[in-house]
Amino acid sequence: ARITDTVADINDHTPEFTQTMYTAEVPENADTNTKILDVSATDGDGPLNNQVSYSFVQAQSKFRIESSTGAIYTAGSLDFEETQSYNISVKAEDNGTPAKFSISYVIISVTDVNDNAPVFETDFLQIGVVESTSPGTVVKTIHASDIDTENNGRVTYEITAESNPGIFSLDSGSGDLTLLTALQFSGIVYTLTVRASDHGSDSLSAEQNIEITVIDVNDNSPVFTDGISSATVVEGSPSGTPVFQVHATDADTGPAGIVHYNISSDLFTVGQMNGKVYTGAVIDRETTSSLSLTICATDQASPASEQLSSCKVVQLSVLDVNDNAPIFTDDSSEIFVSENTQVGSKIIMINASDPDFLANGTISYSIVLQSPGGIVSIDSDTGALFLSRPLDYEIYPTACQFTVEINDHGDPQLSNRKEFILNVLDYNDNAPVFTNPISQRLVYLSSQVTAGSVIYRAMATDVDTGVNGEIRFSLSDPDAYDGMFSITAVSGEVRVTKSIDSEFKSALVEIKAEDLGDPNLSSKMVINVMYKESNSKPICPGKSYLKIAEDTASFITIFTIECYDLDWGARGELQYSILNGNIGNSFSVSADGEVSLTQNKVDFELIESYTLVILVEDEGKPSLKDLFILEITVTNVNDEAPVFSDQETVLDMRENTAVGALIQTVSATDPDGDSVSYSISTSNECQDYFQL
DSSP, X not given: OOOOOOOOOOOOOOOEESOSEEEEEEETTOXXXXXXXXXXXXXXXXXXTOOOEEEESSOOXXXXXOTTXXXXXXXXXXXXXXXXXXXXXXXXXXXXXXXXXXXXXXXXXXXXXOOOOOEESOSXXXXXXXXXXXXXXXXXXXXXXXXXXXXXXXXXEEEEEESXXXXXXXXXXXXXXXXXXXXXXXXXXXXXXXXXXXXSTXXXXXXXXXXXXXXXXXXXXXXXXXXXOEEEEETTOOTTOEEEEOOEEOOSOXXXXXXEEEEOOSSEEEOTTTOEEEESSOOOTTTOSEEEEEEEEEEOOSSGGGOOEEEEEEEEEEEOOOOOOOEEOOOOOEEEEETTOOTTOEEEEOOEEOOSOGGXXXXXXXXXXXXXXXXXXXXXXXXXXXXXXXXXXXXXXEEEEEEEXXXXXXXXXXXXXXXXXXXXXXXXXXXXXXXXXXXXXXXXXXTTOOTTOEEEEXXXXXXXXXXXXXXXXXXXXXTHHHHTEEEOTTTXXXXXXXXXXXXXXXXXXXXXXXXXXXXXXXXXXXXXXXXXXXXXXXXXXXXXXXXXXXXXXTTOEEEEOOOXXXXXXXXXXXXXXXXXXXXXXXXXXXXXXXXXXXXXXXXXXXXXXXXXXXXXXXXOSSOOEEEEEEEEEEEOOSOOOOEXXXXXXXXXXXXXXXXXXXXXXXXEEOTTOOOOOOOOOSOHHHHHHOOO
């Protein structure tokens, strides 16, 4: 038997292009459907799987491809000047299942064709040439452009027609139009026709008509004829405000006789054609009160290097406007004056300034507020400040506060205000005053007093300040009584220089208290020093009265007992103690006689007053005593809350109780004795049903 095996083909081969990249050229003027090249791919599979079709990977507007043959054709018009080459991806795909494909690349270069003629910037050109232009001068460069490339875009020039041959020549390569002979201004206009041709195989060209005018030589400068040498402008005028107008003429013809104006200023502008001068910025007279404007007239001859100019200077004055309020020029608002300054004296100048002019800058001064009044006055014209009432530093160190108003004389009037403080400087016009009571200017000495012992202390005050209030003590006659006494200058302690015995009877010692002012002032006091062997009893005022609040803090001195003893030494040293009346031990007294509250404090609700009996005794042997009574009244402070008579009350009430019926009376008292008011402080629901 014969066995026949049939092998079935499977799609296991991918189409393969004959080239990985194809290149081709096509002229830009190729017609649509012009064949450019063929791409080809083979597939190793059998007939069922090796049929290849071709397509572009991306859609193309300028080209198409035959799917069965791989032939590529133009599909639209090409333009080298627009696109010089195209990169196209081509796909070859078999008809297997599934299909297999491969990609190749095609580069199509577009070649230039001479399809663009040269183009002039304008078909008609006017040229002006000054009659004094030297032969050989290039008067104009003729230019035409051709967007083609290489020879297709290379341009040469030639004159094809001219009204007056031999006057001008044209360089074929550069397009330079050169004057060959000297010109004479006669009104003649020269005409030329210039052709620009490219170098393509089929040369293309364009023509331009040229008209050349001979320009008169510029030999006259502009002359100003307006006669203006000065002008004014109001300060603050907005930019663009007309100020004045200049005018100039030029005897030349054509552009050389046309005048343009310019100005050398950042603040003003000038009309180029009409010579009108305008403000170019807002002008401040206080910054610029006057200025010189230089205005030039220039003809428009060509070339610009041949232009002629004339200039004139106009003096401009800026007229003032009252646009500045006067200002105070001194930073400080505090003024210092000695208390001995005489009434009517000038204290200081209140300085102010106003940058405006004349009446706008003239300042008047006035005082509009003064507390207390009448202390100072001011000169309305000069701003001089004068003293109107005597000063006393010890009573009013700050004499007054006052406000000065300054006004200019403009229209409208502008003003400003400033507050000042007049401080008084101390002058040494107060002599020291001894504070030792007259009753305490008697001193008893015994034989126990030894040399160097302090027997008395002079005390004095001076209401002046600084050195004017510093006091030094001295004896009016330190040699009196054989120099028996001396005094310490600062402390005022009087000492004996020798021991005391029974031969000493008495002495009147005059003490001087002198301040350190210039000039210095002084006061004198005499103490009577007497010999007395026996001890003298302390001297007290008897009874004093005092009120304290019940919330007064503990351990604070509330009273100082003013008892004294005329004896010297231990016999004159006093000790204090409370004998009676200190209920609850609320008070204590120190060895110096200072009464203060203890930690027990006081309570008005418990005790409203105290009578303290205080024992005062010296340290003599035997000691002598006296009693001092201090009546203390405690004042009430609201430190107790009201107390209800019943802390809780339960009420029963019928549901038909009439509105407004009295259902209960509550009562509270205040231990402080204050009156009590009542209110309901529970929920709003309760307040809606009950009224207290």
